Amino acid sequence: MNAVLHNDRLLRALLRQPVDVTPIWLMRQAGRYLPEYRTARARAGSFMALCQTPERACEVTLQPLVRFPLDAAILFSDILTVPDAMGLGLSFSEGEGPQFARPLRSAADIARLAVPDPEVELRYVLDAVRLIRRELAGRVPLIGFAGSPWTLATYMVEGGSSKDYARIKALLYDQPSLLHRLLNVVAQAVTIYLNGQIAAGAQVAMVFDTWGGILAPRAYREFSLAYLAQIVAGLTREAEQRRVPIILFTKGGGAWLEDLAATGCDAVGVDWTVDLGEARQRVGARVALQGNLDPAALYAAPERIREQAAQVLTDFGAGPGHIFNLGHGVQPGVDPDRVATLVAAVHELSGSRLPGGNA
Amino acid sequence: MNAVLHNDRLLRALLRQPVDVTPIWLMRQAGRYLPEYRTARARAGSFMALCQTPERACEVTLQPLVRFPLDAAILFSDILTVPDAMGLGLSFSEGEGPQFARPLRSAADIARLAVPDPEVELRYVLDAVRLIRRELAGRVPLIGFAGSPWTLATYMVEGGSSKDYARIKALLYDQPSLLHRLLNVVAQAVTIYLNGQIAAGAQVAMVFDTWGGILAPRAYREFSLAYLAQIVAGLTREAEQRRVPIILFTKGGGAWLEDLAATGCDAVGVDWTVDLGEARQRVGARVALQGNLDPAALYAAPERIREQAAQVLTDFGAGPGHIFNLGHGVQPGVDPDRVATLVAAVHELSGSRLPGGNA
Numbered sequence: 008m009n010a011v012l013h014n015d016r017l018l019r020a021l022l023r024q025p026v027d028v029t030p031i032w033l034m035r036q037a038g039r040y041l042p043e044y045r046t047a048r049a050r051a052g053s054f055m056a057l058c059q060t061p062e063r064a065c066e067v068t069l070q071p072l073v074r075f076p077l078d079a080a081i082l083f084s085d086i087l088t089v090p091d092a093m094g095l096g097l098s099f100s101e102g103e104g105p106q107f108a109r110p111l112r113s114a115a116d117i118a119r120l121a122v123p124d125p126e127v128e129l130r131y132v133l134d135a136v137r138l139i140r141r142e143l144a145g146r147v148p149l150i151g152f153a154g155s156p157w158t159l160a161t162y163m164v165e166g167g168s169s170k171d172y173a174r175i176k177a178l179l180y181d182q183p184s185l186l187h188r189l190l191n192v193v194a195q196a197v198t199i200y201l202n203g204q205i206a207a208g209a210q211v212a213m214v215f216d217t218w219g220g221i222l223a224p225r226a227y228r229e230f231s232l233a234y235l236a237q238i239v240a241g242l243t244r245e246a247e248q249r250r251v252p253i254i255l256f257t258k259g260g261g262a263w264l265e266d267l268a269a270t271g272c273d274a275v276g277v278d279w280t281v282d283l284g285e286a287r288q289r290v291g292a293r294v295a296l297q298g299n300l301d302p303a304a305l306y307a308a309p310e311r312i313r314e315q316a317a318q319v320l321t322d323f324g325a326g327p328g329h330i331f332n333l334g335h336g337v338q339p340g341v342d343p344d345r346v347a348t349l350v351a352a353v354h355e356l357s358g359s360r361l362p363g364g365n366a
Numbered sequence: 367m368n369a370v371l372h373n374d375r376l377l378r379a380l381l382r383q384p385v386d387v388t389p390i391w392l393m394r395q396a397g398r399y400l401p402e403y404r405t406a407r408a409r410a411g412s413f414m415a416l417c418q419t420p421e422r423a424c425e426v427t428l429q430p431l432v433r434f435p436l437d438a439a440i441l442f443s444d445i446l447t448v449p450d451a452m453g454l455g456l457s458f459s460e461g462e463g464p465q466f467a468r469p470l471r472s473a474a475d476i477a478r479l480a481v482p483d484p485e486v487e488l489r490y491v492l493d494a495v496r497l498i499r500r501e502l503a504g505r506v507p508l509i510g511f512a513g514s515p516w517t518l519a520t521y522m523v524e525g526g527s528s529k530d531y532a533r534i535k536a537l538l539y540d541q542p543s544l545l546h547r548l549l550n551v552v553a554q555a556v557t558i559y560l561n562g563q564i565a566a567g568a569q570v571a572m573v574f575d576t577w578g579g580i581l582a583p584r585a586y587r588e589f590s591l592a593y594l595a596q597i598v599a600g601l602t603r604e605a606e607q608r609r610v611p612i613i614l615f616t617k618g619g620g621a622w623l624e625d626l627a628a629t630g631c632d633a634v635g636v637d638w639t640v641d642l643g644e645a646r647q648r649v650g651a652r653v654a655l656q657g658n659l660d661p662a663a664l665y666a667a668p669e670r671i672r673e674q675a676a677q678v679l680t681d682f683g684a685g686p687g688h689i690f691n692l693g694h695g696v697q698p699g700v701d702p703d704r705v706a707t708l709v710a711a712v713h714e715l716s717g718s719r720l721p722g723g724n725a
Contacts, residue, residue, distance in 0.1 A: 171699065173662060173665045173697070176662030177662075177666055180662075180663055180665070180666030180670045180671075181666050181667050181670055222660075223693075225641075225677075259639070262639065262640065280581070281621065282583045301535065301585075303536075304539055311540055338530045338532070339530075
């Protein structure tokens with residue numbers, strides 16, 4: 008595999024090494040706010056068809072890089088492909104979000120779960136990773152990702168999105184050992200899956216703990232954080248003679264940044280409800296930080312977006328270890344020109360801020 | 367007015383005075399989880415008819431007190447009655463939440479807003495307060511409430527519930543002075559409205575900042591906290607020869623408890639994502655704390671509910687200043703028997719914990 012990488016800002020920043028300008032990529036940078044994405048989605052017929060066809064997933068992954076000088080590509084896929092590969096039967100109904108045909112409803116359902124072989128049941132993802140790496144040709148690194156065990160379990164038990172999390176919370180409070188059994192098998196599946204992505208060419212691995220923030224502190228540590236740490240311990244940390252950095256992100260997890268940093272990951276994602284300067288003080292030199300502009304700031308006028316980007320850069324301060332991102336995904340209603348404004352602002356402002364950049 | 371109060375645990379705990387057992391009430395204790403509420407709601411024809419008819423609002427307010435030995439009643443109403451009284455035209459469509467017929471769409475819309483006279487435009491609420499006080503006959507104190515200016519402004523600008531808060535965030539980032547103008551008039555309206563409730567007989571005032579948690583820290587302080595402080599400064603603090611305690615609650619505001627405590631309020635509500643012991647250490651002796659059981663714990667079996675209640679009591683620890691509550695409202699799918707279990711557990715466990723109760 009071609010290990011030449013023309014833009015290694017992301018990898019350097021994730022390892023807290025000096026960079027010329029602050030690298031930026033955006034969660035959901037390939038997504039509905041882009042008209043070319045909506046066209047590709049319509050052509051594919053369904054969201055799953057888009058994910059499951061490597062050529063289409065590759066096309067959509069690269070779309071934002073054509074428009075914006077982003078410092079990373081992120082695999083186009085969905086965190087729920089893993090439970091789908093475990094036999095739950097995933098579909099996306101228009102406007103209603105994900106649905107599992109066979110949600111987990113009993114201890115027997117959980118006992119039946121097996122860890123999928125990513126080169127078999129999730130081969131379409133690994134093929135997409137290989138294809139994207141080839142098409143990227145070393146322009147920027149490729150980020151692979153998976154959902155956290157807690158977050159995946161939430162969907163697997165609820166059967167889809169939930170407002171009140173009645174089923175998973177009842178399981179958590181009433182049958183914690185059964186929930187641990189579920190989380191263990193999902194953590195193994197996620198670890199093997201991410202290692203498969205890394206073997207296929209993913210140069211960074213990110214774990215999205217979208218629903219960790221709905222937990223009370225003790226429950227978070229027991230049912231989400233512990234499995235994030237287990238995944239970190241099980242991941243391949245070097246490939247193509249390079250360190251493969253790991254990013255952990257618990258949305259709404261601002262209170263637990265120290266715990267996340269202590270897992271052994273390389274970087275922690277931070278949502279916009281946390282002051283990035285305070286976050287940095289709290290985690291110290293242990294990890295890099297990724298974030299944390301309010302995604303809704305992209306609805307503002309260009310000059311305001313520049314001001315807000317400058318504020319995030321100032322909050323982080325001088326020195327290495329910052330990857331600019333939103334605090335959550337790009338929202339579907341955002342004008343792509345606003346994203347262009349943001350990417351340009353981050354590169355320009357971080358490069359001119361100090362002699363020698365933010366190194 | 368009859369100032370005799372047979373159960374003053376809530377008022378004592380809010381003022382950090384000793385109590386025999388920890389007082390408990392629940393956000394949305396009068397609500398859809400109760401079959402008698404659903405009957406009353408169906409009889410009224412609409413949610414607004416329930417709010418706007420003092421006899422019906424009184425009936426619904428008292429329903430949970432018939433079932434459970436709660437230590438407070440909370441006025442049955444909605445935070446959006448204030449914007450409705452300001453001319454926005456509130457309605458609730460089945461299953462879709464609140465809708466304003468005339469949301470704020472321009473600077474002119476905001477300039478036109480006037481502060482309603484609560485004895486005129488919100489007379490139905492104050493009549494309900496007077497009626498509830500009469501019917502309560504001093505059994506427990508009555509809590510009055512309002513929404514925070516930021517939370518109300520969110521609905522007024524979006525026109526209803528929102529997923530991405532595009533309009534209010536664009537206003538915040540692009541036209542902060544226009545948003546301040548809106549927040550100022552709403553803060554005045556809320557202050558006068560709560561003072562009206564206190565004059566009518568509310569013995570505690572609580573401000574619900576449901577959406578403060580969607581703000582970045584600087585934005586929270588500027589657009590939500592500042593107006594909470596303005597309201598606290600403007601409220602009547604004594605009535606019927608008693609202190610009228612003020613409770614502030616920002617959902618998702620765990621990072622800002624010190625700021626809330628510094629407003630001059632008497633108590634701060636805490637959601638379940640915060641460790642109550644740590645919260646207490648942070649705010650010290652300045653305020654009482656209200657919370658913070660995960661509302662989804664009420665889906666668990668009775669013995670688990672008792673354990674979780676015991677954990678919250680242990681987290682808070684000995685000494686005065688704790689009002690037991692959920693971290694958010696009772697969810698509609700909860701079995702009322704589970705609420706009975708919780709109320710009994712809190713009284714029993716807090717009373718037996720230490721010789722002399724938690725005083």
